[in-house]
Amino acid sequence: xxxxxxxxxxxxETQISDSSEDLENYGKDWTKHFTPNASLVLFPKTxxxxxxxxxxxxxxxxxxIPSGGRTGLSAGATATQxxxxxxxxxxxxxxxxxxxxxxxxxxxxxxxxxxxxxxxENGYYYPxxxxxxxxxxxxxxxxxxxGGIKVIRYGLxxxxxxxxxxxxxxxxVLNINNGLVKNATGYDLRHLFIGSxxxxxxxxxxxxxxTTPPQDLQVMLFSTTTLEAIMNVYKAFRDELVLTxxxxxxxxxxxxxxxxxxxxxxxxxxxxxxLLIEFENTSGQLDKAMEVFERCLEKEWVxxxxxxxxxxxxxxxxxxxxxxxxxTSVKQPYKNDISxxxxxxxxxxxxxxxIIKEKHPSFQVAWFGxxxxxxxxxxxxxxxxxxxxxxxxxxxxxxxxxxxxIKKLGGSVSAEHGVGLVKKNYxxxxxxxxxxEYMKHIKQVFDPNGVLNPGKLLP
Numbered sequence: 001x002x003x004x005x006x007x008x009x010x011x012x013e014t015q016i017s018d019s020s021e022d023l024e025n026y027g028k029d030w031t032k033h034f035t036p037n038a039s040l041v042l043f044p045k046t047x048x049x050x051x052x053x054x055x056x057x058x059x060x061x062x063x064x065i066p067s068g069g070r071t072g073l074s075a076g077a078t079a080t081q082x083x084x085x086x087x088x089x090x091x092x093x094x095x096x097x098x099x100x101x102x103x104x105x106x107x108x109x110x111x112x113x114x115x116x117x118x119x120x121e122n123g124y125y126y127p128x129x130x131x132x133x134x135x136x137x138x139x140x141x142x143x144x145x146x147g148g149i150k151v152i153r154y155g156l157x158x159x160x161x162x163x164x165x166x167x168x169x170x171x172x173v174l175n176i177n178n179g180l181v182k183n184a185t186g187y188d189l190r191h192l193f194i195g196s197x198x199x200x201x202x203x204x205x206x207x208x209x210x211t212t213p214p215q216d217l218q219v220m221l222f223s224t225t226t227l228e229a230i231m232n233v234y235k236a237f238r239d240e241l242v243l244t245x246x247x248x249x250x251x252x253x254x255x256x257x258x259x260x261x262x263x264x265x266x267x268x269x270x271x272x273x274x275l276l277i278e279f280e281n282t283s284g285q286l287d288k289a290m291e292v293f294e295r296c297l298e299k300e301w302v303x304x305x306x307x308x309x310x311x312x313x314x315x316x317x318x319x320x321x322x323x324x325x326x327x328t329s330v331k332q333p334y335k336n337d338i339s340x341x342x343x344x345x346x347x348x349x350x351x352x353x354x355i356i357k358e359k360h361p362s363f364q365v366a367w368f369g370x371x372x373x374x375x376x377x378x379x380x381x382x383x384x385x386x387x388x389x390x391x392x393x394x395x396x397x398x399x400x401x402x403x404x405x406i407k408k409l410g411g412s413v414s415a416e417h418g419v420g421l422v423k424k425n426y427x428x429x430x431x432x433x434x435x436x437e438y439m440k441h442i443k444q445v446f447d448p449n450g451v452l453n454p455g456k457l458l459p
Contacts, residue, residue, distance in 0.1 A: 001060065001062075003039060003040050003062070003084065004016055004018060004040065006056065006060065007040070007042060007053065007056065007084075010049075010052045010056075011042060011043075011044070011049065011052075011053075014043070015042060015043045015044065015045070015049070015090075016040065016041070016042060016043070017040070017041045017043070018039070018040050018041070022041045023036065023038045023039075023040075023041065023085075024036055026038065026041045026067055026070070026079075026085045026087055027041075027078065027079040027085060028070065028075075028077075028078050028079075029070040029071065029072040029073070029074075029075060029076065029077040029078055029420075030070065030071055030072060030073050031072070031073055031074060031075040031078060031335075031420070031421075031422060032332065033075075033334070033392050034075050034078045034080055034421065035080070036078060036079055036080070037079055037080050037081065037082055038065075038079035038082065038083060038084070038085050039079075039082040039083065039084055040084045040085070041084075041085040041087055042084060042085065042086050042087065043087050043089060043090045044086065044088070044090065044091060045090050045091060046091070046204075047165055047167065047173060047204040047205065050086065050091075050167045050202050050204050051167050051171055051173055053084075053086055054167050054168075054169065054171045054202060054451070054452075055171035057084065057451045058169065058170065058171055058449050058451050061449060061451065062083075062084055062451060063081065063082075063083040063084065063450075063451055063454050064083060064084045064085075064086050064451055064452060064453075065077060065078075065079050065083045065084070065085050065086065065198065065453050066086050066088065066139075066143070066198035066202045066203075066452070066453060067085050067086060067087045067088065067089075068088055068108070068109065068136065068137035068138075068139050068140025068141075068143070069111065069132070069135045069136040069137040069140055070140075071132040071135055071136040071140070072140065072144060072417050072418055072420065073335050073337065073417040073422075074414060074417045074418045074419055074420030074421065074422040074423055075420040075421035075422050075456075076143075076144070076197045076198070076417075076418045076419070076420030076421070076453070076456055076457070077140075077198075077420075078420070078421060080421070080455075081454075081455070083454075086202060087109075088107070088108045088109035088137060088139050088202075088204070089109050089137075090109065091107035091108055091109040091110075091204060092107055092109040092110045092111065092114075092137075093106065093107045093110065094106045094107075094110055094114065094115060094118050095107065095205075097118065097119070097122050097124070097210075098179075099122070099124075101162075101179055102124060102209065102210045102211070103162050103179050103207050103208060103209055103210060104118070104119060104124075104126065104207070104208045104210055105205065105206070105207050105208075106138060106205070106206055106208070107139075107204065107205055107206075108137065108138060108139025108142075108202075108203045108204050108205060108206055109137050109138075109139060110137065110138050110206075111133075111134065111135065111136070111137055111138075112128070112129075112132075112133045112134075112136050112137070112138055112141060113133040113134045115138060115208070116129070116133065119210050120213060123212075123213070124210040124211065124212065124213070125210060125211050125212060125213040125214065126160065126208055126210055126211075127150050127153070127154035127160070127211060128141065128146060128147075128148055128150070128154065128156075128157050128160055129148050129149055129150050130146065130147075130148030130149055131149075131322040131323075131325060138206050138208070139203040139204075139206065141157050142157055142158075142161060142164070142193070142194050142195075142203055142206060143193075143194075143195070143196065143197050143198050143203065143418070144157075144195060144197060144416065144417060144418040145157050145158050145194050145195035145416070146416055147370065147373065147375060147415065147416040148370075148416070149245050149247060149321075149322075149370060150244055150245055151370060151372070151373045151375075152243050152244070152245060152246055152370070152372030152373055153242065153243060153244045153245070154211075156416075157194065158190070158191060158194045158195070159209075160208055160209045161190055161194060161206065161207070161208065161209070162177065162179040162180075162181075162207040162208065162209045163175070163176055163177040163178050163179045163180075163190070163206075163207035164176050164177070164190060164193065164203055164205065164206050164207065165203070165204050165205035165206075166193050166200075166201040166202065166203050166204065167201055167202045167204060168200065168201040168446045168447065169200065169201060169446050169447025169448070169449065169450075169451055169452045170446070170447070170448065174189065174201070176189050176190050176193075177190055177207075178207075179207050192442065192446075195418075196457070197418050197419065197420065197453060197456055197457045198452060198453040198456070199443055199447065199452055199453045199456055199457050199458070200442065200443060200446040200447060200452065201446055201447075201452065202452070214244060214280045215280050215281070215282055216280060216281040216282070217244065217278055217279070217280060217281070217314065218278065218279055218280070218281045218285075218286060218289065218307060218308060218314070219276065219277070219278050219307070219308040219313075219314040219317045219318060220275075220276070220277045220278075220289065220293070220305060220306065220307045220308070221265070221266070221267065221274065221275070221276050221277075221305065221306050221317050221320070222274065222275040222276075222277070222293075222296070222302040222303075222304065222305040223267050223269065223270075223271035223273070223274055223275075223302065223303045223304045223305070224271060224272075224273045224274070224275060224301060224302050224303060225271055225272060225273070225303060226273075227273070227345070227346035227349055227350060228346055229273075229300075229301040229302070230248055230273060230275060230345075230346070230371060231342075231343065231345065231346055231371075232296070232299070232301045233275060233296050233301050233302060234246055234342075234371055234372065236292050236295065236296055236301070237277055237279075237289070237292050238372070240288050240289075240291075240292050241279045241285055241288055241289055241292070242279060242280065242285070243277060243278070243279050243372060244278040244279055244280065245276065245277065245278040245370075245372065246275070246276075246277055246278075246370070246371050246372035247275070247276040247277075247321050247368070247369070247370060247371065247372075248273060248274065248275050248276075248367075248368065248369060248371045249273075249274050249276075249320070249321055249324060249366075249367070249368035249369075250272060250273055250274070250366065250367045250368065251270060251271065251272050251273070251274070252364060252365070252366045252367075253274075253324045253327075253328070253366045253367070253368050254274060254320060256324065256327035256328050256331075256366065257319070257320055257323045257324055257327045259327065260323065260326075260327050262319065262323070263316045263319045263320055263323070265320060266306050266313075266317075267304045267305070267306060268304055269303065269304055271303055271304070274320070275302070275371075276317060276318070276320070276321050277289075278318075286307075289307070290307075293305055321368065324366065324368050324379075325379075328366050328379055328381060331364075331381035331382055332381075332382040332388065332391070333366065333379040333380060333381050333382070334379070334380045334382070334391065334392065334395040335377065335378070335379050336377070336378040336379075336399070336402065337369075337375065337376070337377050337378070337414060337415045337416055337417050338375075338376055338378065338402070338406055338411060338412060338413060338414070338415055339373070339374045339375045339376070339411055339412045339415035339416075340374050340376075340406065340409050340410070340411035340412075341374055341409075341410065341411070342371070342372070342373070342374040344374070344409050344410075344411070345371060345374060345376065347409070348376070348405065348406075348409060348411070349367065349376070351405055352378070352401075352402060352405065353365075355398075355401055356380075356398065359397075359398075359401075360394060360397075360398065362383045362385070362386075363380050363381070363383065363394075363398075364380075364381045364383075365378065365379065365380050365381070366379040366381060367379075373415075374411075374415075375415040375416060376415075378402070380395050380398065399426070403423075403426045403429045404429070406429055406430070407429040407430070411430070412430045413426045413427070413429050413430050414430075418457070419456070419457045420456050420457065421455065421456060424455075424456065424457055424458060424459050425459055427457070427458070427459055428459070436458070436459070439457075439458060440458055443458060
């Protein structure tokens with residue numbers, strides 16, 4: 001089948017590419033362990049374009065992968081079987097900000113940072129945030145129900161979606177909820193598409209809720225020596241302050257960040273663990289924070305600490321956490337993101353550290369995560385003496401042990417990066433057999449021919 005000719009019946013020449021560079025670039029996400037193998041890349045500009053593409057794919061049984069900024073870590077946007085890539089890149093318009101409803105309408109390809117900046121310029125705030133803000137697209141954040149660094153204060157992406165436009169796998173266009181605050185008319189389909197990883201439909205437009213910007217954000221950095229102390233500090237600050245973020249990372253992470261030479265820790269002494277806390281300085285919050293810090297010092301839960309004295313220092317402190325991914329990339333990390341109940345974080349980390357030390361002593365692991373919501377990022381760094389294939393094979397052995405532990409602890413094998421290809425065979429470690437069966441039935445309803453992102457999410 002001449003795919004290029006098929007799609008050229010309703011798309012222009014500039015909306016279709018089969019160049020080797022584009023097939024390589026758009027055929028993968030940030031997952032490094034799959035070889036891209038796409039057949040074509042399509043660049044729709046409107047919902048109507050997307051609808052025509054999906055109808056064509058359905059009619060001709062062509063597998064199509066919706067693609068955003070491709071910042072995911074589960075191979076959810078990776079083409080491995082000659083699929084067609086449907087890139088939302090050209091659907092990037094920010095269309096309308098409604099100050100009465102406090103909503104912002106945009107196309108699904110709009111970059112998160114542009115949305116955040118547009119909201120701020122108009123006196124509002126879109127609070128979902130993470131390090132990939134400069135390249136991830138809003139539709140992709142919905143498709144994975146992205147979390148990030150401010151979940152403890154503002155919740156997940158799904159909390160901020162007032163409505164959306166979706167093209168289902170049958171080619172129907174659904175305009176869902178229309179921004180209504182109250183809408184008691186049955187099933188809320190927003191929450192089916194949020195987190196569905198492009199397997200039920202292609203999100204083309206989004207109506208986001210906005211809030212007021214935070215005031216006078218303060219950032220504190222602490223050093224601590226034990227996992228138990230981390231949880232004690234978390235509870236102490238959470239009980240006294242309204243926290244925006246509560247992040248943790250290890251000395252391994254800090255060493256890699258500092259090796260880049262852009263930022264360094266202002267703390268006097270090294271420690272195995274570091275905590276980064278952010279909160280608004282309103283109603284005496286700063287004084288309370290200092291009081292809690294003093295108590296934590298007295299109880300020896302923290303060994304040192306600093307508080308930002310300027311916006312620039314706050315950015316530098318955040319860079320110690322947000323630059324970890326880039327800094328460790330030289331070691332070809334094998335990445336995992338998992339979640340457990342917050343109180344089980346020390347147990348999980350202790351058990352996994354012991355298992356890796358005993359069974360894989362050559363592995364260096366960079367742990368960091370959103371302690372305030374139980375989400376941990378596990379980055380195993382490749383030893384010099386292993387080939388990439390050997391390294392991945394050994395990491396998959398770690399996966400078996402890690403996900404088995406997650407199942408015992410009642411956690412999730414994927415906290416915020418989705419399931420994709422990487423974790424679909426472990427879906428039953430988090431979801432019951434009955435849940436998975438219902439999910440398959442839902443997939444059948446919205447995409448009966450199985451053309452949307454086939455092979456992803458569901459085993």
